[in-house]
Amino acid sequence: MVKGNINSIETFGTLDGPGIRVVIFMQGCMLECIYCHNSDMIQRGVGKKYSVNKLLKEIMKYKSYMDTSKGGITLSGGEPLTQYKFVYSFLKECKKNGIHTALDTCCHVNKNVIKQVSKVCDLFMVCIKQFSKNKKISHSRYNLNKVLDNILYLSNELGKTIILRHVLVPGYTDGKEELDKLTDFAKKLKNLQFIEILPYHSMGEHKSGMLKTRKLNIPSEKEVLKCAEFIRKKGIKTKVNC
Amino acid sequence: MFKDIKNFIKSSYKPYEGDSSFLKGPTKRTIRLLKKINILLKKETKKGVLSIDTKVSSSILSHKPGYINKKNERIVGLQTDKPLKRAVKIFGGLQSSEIAASFYGYRLDKKMTEFFKKYRKTHNEGVMSVYNDDIKKLVWKGVITGLPDSYARGRLIGDYRKVAFYGVDKLVQSKKEDFNKIPFESSEENIRLREEVFEQITALEELKKMAEGYGFDISQPASNAKEAIQWTYLAYLAAIKEQDGAAMSLGRVDSFFDVYIEKDIQEGKLTEEHAQELIDDLVIKLRLVRHLRTPQYNELFAGDPTWVTCSLGGTTADGKPMITKTSYRFLQTLFNLGPSPEPNLTVLWSKGLFENFKRFAVYTSIKTSCLQYENDDIMKPYFNDDYAISCCVSAMDTGKDTQFFGARCNIAKLLLIAINGGKDEMSGELLGPQEPVMDDKVLDYNKVIIRFDKYLDWLCKNYADMMNVIHYMHDKYNYERLQMALHDTFVRRFMAFGIAGFSVLIDSLSAIKYAQVKPVKNNDGLIIDYETKGEFPKFGNDDAKVDLIAIEVVEKIEKVFKKYRCYRGATPTMSLLTITSNVVYGKKTGNTPDGRRNGEPFAPGANPMNGRDKRGALASLNSVAKIPYSRCLDGISNTFSIIPNTLGPDETKRTENLVSLLDVYFNKGGHHINVNVIDKDRLQKAMEHPEKYPNLTVRVSGYAVNFSKLSKEQQLDVISRTFHLKV
Numbered sequence: 001m002v003k004g005n006i007n008s009i010e011t012f013g014t015l016d017g018p019g020i021r022v023v024i025f026m027q028g029c030m031l032e033c034i035y036c037h038n039s040d041m042i043q044r045g046v047g048k049k050y051s052v053n054k055l056l057k058e059i060m061k062y063k064s065y066m067d068t069s070k071g072g073i074t075l076s077g078g079e080p081l082t083q084y085k086f087v088y089s090f091l092k093e094c095k096k097n098g099i100h101t102a103l104d105t106c107c108h109v110n111k112n113v114i115k116q117v118s119k120v121c122d123l124f125m126v127c128i129k130q131f132s133k134n135k136k137i138s139h140s141r142y143n144l145n146k147v148l149d150n151i152l153y154l155s156n157e158l159g160k161t162i163i164l165r166h167v168l169v170p171g172y173t174d175g176k177e178e179l180d181k182l183t184d185f186a187k188k189l190k191n192l193q194f195i196e197i198l199p200y201h202s203m204g205e206h207k208s209g210m211l212k213t214r215k216l217n218i219p220s221e222k223e224v225l226k227c228a229e230f231i232r233k234k235g236i237k238t239k240v241n242c
Numbered sequence: 243m244f245k246d247i248k249n250f251i252k253s254s255y256k257p258y259e260g261d262s263s264f265l266k267g268p269t270k271r272t273i274r275l276l277k278k279i280n281i282l283l284k285k286e287t288k289k290g291v292l293s294i295d296t297k298v299s300s301s302i303l304s305h306k307p308g309y310i311n312k313k314n315e316r317i318v319g320l321q322t323d324k325p326l327k328r329a330v331k332i333f334g335g336l337q338s339s340e341i342a343a344s345f346y347g348y349r350l351d352k353k354m355t356e357f358f359k360k361y362r363k364t365h366n367e368g369v370m371s372v373y374n375d376d377i378k379k380l381v382w383k384g385v386i387t388g389l390p391d392s393y394a395r396g397r398l399i400g401d402y403r404k405v406a407f408y409g410v411d412k413l414v415q416s417k418k419e420d421f422n423k424i425p426f427e428s429s430e431e432n433i434r435l436r437e438e439v440f441e442q443i444t445a446l447e448e449l450k451k452m453a454e455g456y457g458f459d460i461s462q463p464a465s466n467a468k469e470a471i472q473w474t475y476l477a478y479l480a481a482i483k484e485q486d487g488a489a490m491s492l493g494r495v496d497s498f499f500d501v502y503i504e505k506d507i508q509e510g511k512l513t514e515e516h517a518q519e520l521i522d523d524l525v526i527k528l529r530l531v532r533h534l535r536t537p538q539y540n541e542l543f544a545g546d547p548t549w550v551t552c553s554l555g556g557t558t559a560d561g562k563p564m565i566t567k568t569s570y571r572f573l574q575t576l577f578n579l580g581p582s583p584e585p586n587l588t589v590l591w592s593k594g595l596f597e598n599f600k601r602f603a604v605y606t607s608i609k610t611s612c613l614q615y616e617n618d619d620i621m622k623p624y625f626n627d628d629y630a631i632s633c634c635v636s637a638m639d640t641g642k643d644t645q646f647f648g649a650r651c652n653i654a655k656l657l658l659i660a661i662n663g664g665k666d667e668m669s670g671e672l673l674g675p676q677e678p679v680m681d682d683k684v685l686d687y688n689k690v691i692i693r694f695d696k697y698l699d700w701l702c703k704n705y706a707d708m709m710n711v712i713h714y715m716h717d718k719y720n721y722e723r724l725q726m727a728l729h730d731t732f733v734r735r736f737m738a739f740g741i742a743g744f745s746v747l748i749d750s751l752s753a754i755k756y757a758q759v760k761p762v763k764n765n766d767g768l769i770i771d772y773e774t775k776g777e778f779p780k781f782g783n784d785d786a787k788v789d790l791i792a793i794e795v796v797e798k799i800e801k802v803f804k805k806y807r808c809y810r811g812a813t814p815t816m817s818l819l820t821i822t823s824n825v826v827y828g829k830k831t832g833n834t835p836d837g838r839r840n841g842e843p844f845a846p847g848a849n850p851m852n853g854r855d856k857r858g859a860l861a862s863l864n865s866v867a868k869i870p871y872s873r874c875l876d877g878i879s880n881t882f883s884i885i886p887n888t889l890g891p892d893e894t895k896r897t898e899n900l901v902s903l904l905d906v907y908f909n910k911g912g913h914h915i916n917v918n919v920i921d922k923d924r925l926q927k928a929m930e931h932p933e934k935y936p937n938l939t940v941r942v943s944g945y946a947v948n949f950s951k952l953s954k955e956q957q958l959d960v961i962s963r964t965f966h967l968k969v
Contacts, residue, residue, distance in 0.1 A: 011784075011860035014890040014899050020860070061784055062860050064909065069902035241891055 004055060004086040005047040007040065007078060011062055015241055017102040017123055017163075019071025022059045026075060028082035030108055031138045033129055035169050035200050035216055041078035052089045060097065072100025072122070081109045084117060091120035104165075107150040108143065114150045118158050125196070126151055127165040131181035135172045148185060155189040163193050165241075168227055169200040170217045179227065183234040194237040199224045247407045247498070247641075248628045252558055255497040256504050258567045261598045262605075265570055266515045268578040272522050275314045276579060279526065282326050287950075292326040294348045294534060299358075300329035302448040302480045302724065307455045310530075317472050317523040318456055319479045321532065328534045331486045332358050333720040335366025335392040342536045366392040368715030377708055379673055383666050384830025385656065386705055388542050388649035388823055391712050393535075394720055396487015396549075397632050397738065400728030401641030402477040403498045406470040409462040410450045413727065417443050420731035434717070435731070442727035449480045449724060467502040467512055471520050474499075475527060481725050486533040488647065489549035489633030492585060493640050496554050500566035518571055518578070525575040528552070528585040544822040544956050545947030549586055553630040555599065556590030556618045563592070564627075565599045573606045573613075581610040581939045583947050588631045591908055592618035597901075604900045607917045608886060608893075612939050614916045617908040620871050635819055635877025635914045636738060641729050645736040645876075646713040646812055650820065651705050653799070654743025654844060655831045657750055660697035661690065661761065662769050667832040668840075670768050674700045679767055685835070687755040698802055702739075706806035706814075709737055713809050735812035738876040739803050742820045742827045743844045745851045748781045748795060749836035752788040759835045772835040780836075782850020784861040789868050800873040817876035818848035818869065822947070825959050843959045847879030852962050859884065863903070867912035874913070883918040883940075883960075922961060925949065929957050 005027035013023035028044035029036075036042065050058070059073055066072050073094055080087050080103055091101045102123040107114065118124075128147055130137040154160040164186055168174055186192055199219045219227075224240055231238040244250035268276070286292040298304050300321070308320030308327075322329050330339040330350065336358045343350050358364065369391040380386045390396070404413060421439045424432055453460040453476050464470040474495060482490050499521070506512035531548045540546070554569045572587060589603050595618075607613045616631060625637045632638055638645060658667040663677035674697060682689065726733075753759050757776035761769040779788040796818075803814040820827065828843035838844075838851065845851045848866050855862040859882065866880045890896040900917070907915060918940055928938050932950035940949050940960055949957065 009857055009861075011858035012888075012903075013858070014888065014895070020899055020902055022860075061864060065860055065902060065906045068906050069899055071902075239891060 001051055002085045002089065003049045003051055004083055004090065005045060006050050006055070007038075007047045009058065013074060016074040016076060016104055017072065017125065018100070019069035020062075020065045021071045021074045021102070022062050022066070023074045023076050024055070024059070026077040026080045026083055026087075029077060029079040030082060031079065031106055031129065031142065033138045034136070034172075035167055037201065038078065044082060052086070052093055055090055056093050056097070059094075059099075063097070063099070066099060070100075072102060074102040074104055074125075076104035079106055079108070081105055081107075081113055081117065084109065084113045088117050088120060091117065095120050107147045107154075109150070111150060111153060114154060115158075118154055118160055121160070123161050123163065124151075124154055125163045125165055127167060127198075128182065128185070130173070131178055131185075132175070135175075137172060152188065155191040159191060161191050161193055162189055164189075164195045165198055166195055167198045167200055168219050168224060170219050170223060172216070174219065174223060174227055179230050183231055183236055186236050187234070192236070194239050195231050197224060197227055197231075197238060197240045199240070247401065247403055250407065251497050251501065251628070254501045255564065255566055256500065257563055257596075258565055258570070259596045259598060262570055262574075262602045264514060264567065265574045266518045268522060269515060269519050271314055271316075272519055272578065275311060275523075275526065278311055279325070279530070286326050289346070291328055291346045291532075291534070293324070294328045294330070294343055294346060295322050296330065296343060296348050297351045297354065298329070299332040299354060300483050300486075302445060302452050302483050304329065304483065315523065316468065316520055317475055317527055319476055319527065320530065321479065321483050325530055326532060328532050329483070330534055331394065331484075333364055334394045334486065335364050338366060338392040338536050339534065342534045345537050363719060365394075365715050365718075365720040368719050369712055372711050372715075373708075376674075377704060379671070380704055383669070383671070383673060384652055384827060385659070385673065385701065386649075386651045386708065387827065387830075389708060389712055390488065390647055390649070390716070391708075393539065394485045394487040395647045395713070395716050396485065396489045397491075397636060397647035398487075398644040398722060398725050398729070399491045399493045399630055399632050399638060399640060400477065400481055400725035402474045402481070402493060402728060403495060404641065404728050405449070405460060405477040406464040406473040407498075409460060409464075410446050411461040412463075414443055414446050417446070417727065417731065424731075438717075438721060438726065439731055441721060441723045445480070445484070445723035446727050449477060452476065452480055452483075464502070467499065467506045467517065468520060470502040471499055471524050475524055477724070477728060479527075481722070482531055484724055485720075485722055488543065489551065490531070491549055491551035491630065491632040492528065494553040494556070494628065494630040496569045496572055497564045497566050500568035503568060504566075518574060521568065521571040522575055522578050525572070525579060525585060529579070529582055531584065541953075542823045542826050544953060545583065545951040547821070547947065548584055549633045550584050551586040551588055551631050551633060553588045553590055555592075555595060555603075557592045557594050557622070557627065559622070559627045561592075561594050563595050563599070565596050569599065570602060573603060576606055576610045576612050581612050583612065583939050586634070587613050589613055589615045590618040590621075590631075591615045591904055593905060593909060600901045600904070601897050604897050604904070608889070608896055608900065608919045610939065611918050611920055614914065615904055615908075616914045617871075617912060619908065620911060620913060624875060634821065635817060635879050637875075637877070638736070639734070643734045643736065644726070644729055645738050645815075646709060646809065648705070648709045648712075648738050648740060650740030650742045650817070650823070651701060652743050652827050652831060653741040654746035654750070654834055655827075656697055656701055657690075657694055657747055658769075658832055658834065660693045661685070664697070665768060667768065667770060668830070670766055679763070679769060680761065683760060685754045685759045685761060685772075687751070690751070690754050695798070698799065699805075702799075702802040703806055705739060706737075706803070706808065709739070710807075710809040713737075735810055736815045736876065737808040737812035738815050738817060740817040740819055740876065741799060742824060743831065744792075744818050744848055745781045745845045745854075746831075746834050746836060746838055748788060748792045749778075749851060749854065750834050751791050751795070752780065753778045753835045753837070755791070756787065771833040774835060774837055780850065780854040782855030782862045782865045783857045784864040789865050792865070793868060793870060796869055796873050815876040816874050817878070818874055819877055819879040820844065820846045822846070822952070822956055825956055846881055849881055859903075863907045863912060863915075864910065867907055867910040871911060871913045878913040879916070880912065880914055881916040881918065883920070885921040886919050887921075889919065925957070925961050929954070929961070
């Protein structure tokens with residue numbers, strides 16, 4: 001059986017999906033985003049090895065918290081889909097045990113991966129890194145069309161619930177063009193719950209990872225509210241998560 | 243008509259299932275009164291104490307009636323003739339009263355001190371006259387600390403409701419009947435009890451006189467809400483005029499008061515606004531309770547605590563929620579009067595409580611950090627359904643149980659003493675029976691356990707000896723006449739032992755078992771440090787490997803406490819509770835095998851060590867919930883600190899998540915939890931500018947304190963305690 005490389009487990013996750021959630025941070029990512037707050041999770045193949053059963057046993061300790069709060073588990077990271085085989089097997093077991101499952105993902109993977117994991121995942125929280133190519137958020141291989149295509153497929157063809165996550169970095173992702181494109185795309189989705197604004201924070205700066213993160217600005221409360229207002233005016237439900 | 247007060251409450255109270263929308267804000271009168279008090283409180287904060295009456299040792303009738311502002315008070319009564327003026331209580335100990343007074347620049351009246359020196363021995367002198375050198379050493383070296391040998395023991399709760407329910411005359415009559423029931427056979431026990439009941443009756447008569455001073459005839463039962471609250475409070479007031487125990491708790495009054503309030507409202511005699519005003523006024527009085535403490539006491543129990551613990555909610559034996567509008571009204575005082583550590587509001591949580599109440603309580607927590615929660619479902623089988631919490635986590639069947647308070651021993655230090663063959667790891671002094679210092683290159687788990695068990699036995703024996711001495715002398719020289727008058731004559735007694743440094747001990751044992759621990763000796767051959775190589779599981783991560791050690795240790799220690807005879811046939815119980823004393827205990831404990839450095843604070847209560855719970859809050863809660871309450875019937879304290887954002891994305895979600903968290907934690911067998919919803923930033927700012935945050939309350943194990951009243955050291959400790967912060 002395939003094993004998972006796990007960075008860490010947070011048992012009281014309340015900001016990554018509904019209810020109380022056990023959040024599993026997985027090792028490995030194909031992107032190198034400038035605002036990454038978990039740069040220690042970019043490297044693949046490291047971290048603690050877990051079999052599906054071992055991880056399941058671990059999260060089952062918190063099943064009653066999930067049930068009572070209508071929560072579940074969320075796979076985050078890193079990009080969990082860099083380990084999609086493990087992810088699929090693990091989520092399948094979760095579903096067998098009646099656990100709500102969510103993926104915190106960039107969807108920067110092939111469609112067949114999306115298709116497979118969608119069978120065992122209830123909620124996709126997807127962060128689109130950048131629409132315009134002017135400001136470099138991730139590396140040059142970032143394939144926007146692939147990501148958008150996957151999201152459309154999940155939402156409109158497979159009927160999966162989507163939350164779009166937008167990391168707000170002043171000077172990078174707060175421009176009108178960027179937000180216009182984001183909201184235009186959001187309108188196309190039939191199963192979008194809301195757009196979640198994640199204001200950039202600097203708490204990940206102390207982590208030594210692969211990135212030489214450049215100094216970014218933290219958005220002010222005013223900037224965050226402005227962004228939320230912009231999205232709302234376009235007729236899309238939005239929330240701020242900080 | 244009713245068999246007793248418990249029967250009266252259960253057959254008369256009206257459960258309230260609705261939400262908090264009926265509640266009313268403070269009246270103009272309340273705001274006026276509050277302004278007056280805030281001026282006094284500010285003065286007190288500046289000076290440490292506002293003033294001290296140095297002339298008289300406090301008793302029920304020692305002081306004239308006192309008022310804040312007579313015409314603006316709905317509920318009256320102060321400990322002395324002026325608000326915040328502190329009284330001395332010499333029967334506990336003359337020397338400690340003198341030290342406390344002189345610390346604040348006062349001198350006790352010469353005539354009074356001379357009287358005590360010449361004619362009246364105190365509790366403290368009684369204890370010191372029979373302590374032996376071994377015991378004194380254990381106190382000095384910080385192995386056993388905080389025991390009530392120089393101050394009143396407290397912890398017992400009189401059933402103050404009785405005064406309102408029966409009226410004093412009936413209580414006196416019933417005590418007289420009891421007196422005649424005690425066999426006149428000349429056993430020491432019978433003679434003592436007869437004398438005690440006689441004293442109880444005298445105290446009740448004094449209480450009646452004290453009430454007359456305030457213009458109330460309390461010989462007959464209360465006939466309306468105002469009287470019920472006032473008379474209950476007068477009974478409590480008489481108790482705190484007579485005694486200055488560490489914890490002088492109020493008991494469980496919410497559903498009792500509610501019966502009277504509902505009746506008055508129904509009859510059109512009272513409005514909601516005025517009902518709230520009565521509760522607000524009572525709580526104002528409870529916030530003004532003061533005792534005079536020595537600096538040593540303050541170091542141990544920081545923030546001038548009085549533990550006026552007030553239990554709210556809970557369920558009846560058949561599972562009916564005892565939630566009334568008055569349970570809400572008590573919570574509402576935190577909004578009407580602002581947050582405050584006192585009275586120590588304690589919600590008795592049960593799966594079966596009304597959801598609306600759960601949500602309002604949790605909402606109050608998030609806004610004020612002023613509540614603690616305890617598991618009604620696991621306490622009820624031991625203490626019935628009219629128990630109340632005393633101090634932080636000690637349950638007692640109201641008026642039927644009492645306890646001999648015993649602070650705590652330092653169980654982490656005991657491990658170091660055991661490894662060093664009886665020697666204090668800090669001074670090298672021999673404290674107990676001598677054994678060779680363990681000479682293994684790498685400590686062997688089984689050998690360490692054998693050693694530890696041996697010294698555990700020695701410690702528990704000495705601890706029990708101390709307790710027997712202290713409580714014998716307390717009964718003899720500082721008997722709680724009034725509080726015991728409000729108990730059944732024949733009571734169930736507990737002797738409450740406690741342990742501190744729990745998670746340090748558990749992690750140290752885990753290190754010895756799962757990693758390699760090399761002792762490091764100094765030139766005298768004393769082990770003063772440990773080099774620990776390799777990984778080992780730590781308590782607080784829901785890891786069975788180490789959590790099992792925790793369970794085993796708890797079961798073992800409790801068993802040893804049960805071996806020793808307790809004074810007056812008391813049943814020994816145990817607590818995992820430190821309040822703020824974890825800081826002082828840490829100071830007196832050398833390097834430990836878990837990597838904790840010499841002098842570093844312990845985690846409070848049963849908490850995992852600061853920063854070692856790596857899996858987030860639920861894993862930490864699960865570990866603590868595994869500690870068996872059946873072996874720690876005096877309570878298992880757990881402090882949960884979290885920043886608001888981490889509880890959920892918005893207010894509704896935060897409330898829902900916290901309700902779920904409490905439901906499951908208690909369902910898993912957790913006993914107690916303090917909830918601190920405060921961000922680190924705010925605490926750090928409050929440290930820099932305490933004057934800007936006079937009302938900032940934080941919960942420490944089992945108790946809430948004003949953050950600004952803590953020492954810098956304790957403030958840092960609070961901040962370093964795990965903030966379950968997720969990045």
